[in-house]
Ligand code: 13P
């Protein structure tokens with residue numbers, strides 16, 4: 001970890017670079033608190049993946065620096081190809097993206113030509129290019145409800161937990177790619193029931209990438225922004241939170257008197273792969289942001305094949321239009 005003096009130096013330098021390059025910092029709630037605070041202090045945004053996409057698309061900066069994971073940078077580039085889109089590291093991927101290669105997903109779609117293809121934003125540009133609609137967790141349920149009401153049958157990918165949650169809520173006819181998030185997949189229902197017994201007055205907030213039996217224990221289910229909202233609006237003083245622990249920074253900031261507890265991962269806490277923090281989100285740091293703004297280029301700049309980008313822009317714009 002950086003010393004306070006080093007942090008202050010990086011922050012000062014990044015502020016100058018943002019101005020010099022007419023750049024804006026767009027950060028996700030799972031990144032480090034320093035990054036979230038810096039995004040807010042410099043007129044950037046910190047938000048869920050839908051609002052990150054909207055903010056980047058509407059902002060008039062020449063350069064977007066996206067602190068998050070690769071699909072977020074790609075989405076920004078697809079929506080505004082004329083902008084330079086930089087990331088602290090291009091190695092920050094996502095297990096949902098990794099687990100859904102475009103050629104295999106495309107073959108899955110080809111095998112079900114009668115279905116409307118709805119893909120989660122946590123996918124590559126090539127997978128989005130194959131979709132009729134892109135969704136994020138903040139509006140996926142409403143979109144599928146809408147398509148179902150029009151009698152459409154859905155092909156869903158890649159998150160099986162989010163897909164199952166939506167299918168259960170809407171009754172829509174959905175077939176699914178079997179992907180999962182390595183972070184949320186670790187939350188355990190049995191241990192959560194025990195924790196709830198210890199904190200009977202706590203409300204349980206769950207991101208829908210979590211397993212179905214964890215979602216069933218929730219008082220509120222939603223995107224990161226929606227969970228933060230719930231932590232402000234629900235009357236409880238204590239919350240058990242089943243999502244990446246990066247979100248605690250904003251929850252504590254907005255509701256300083258409340259208590260936030262991590263939902264249990266890996267059974268009795270003995271084993272887990274990610275322990276409620278996304279390893280790829282954790283790759284974002286102040287030094288990497290400074291480096292991206294200083295050097296740009298192959299190590300930091302997002303490129304999307306223009307033809308693929310044009311194709312992927314269509315379902316992404318449908319997402320933004322639907323979510324208005
Ligand atoms: P949100 O759209 O809720 O911010 O989710 C993005 C994500 O990657 C969750 O793991």
Ligand code: SF4
Nearest residue numbers: 069094095181183278
């Ligand atoms: Fe992907 Fe999960 Fe990380 Fe979100 S938390 S970026 S879904 S691996």
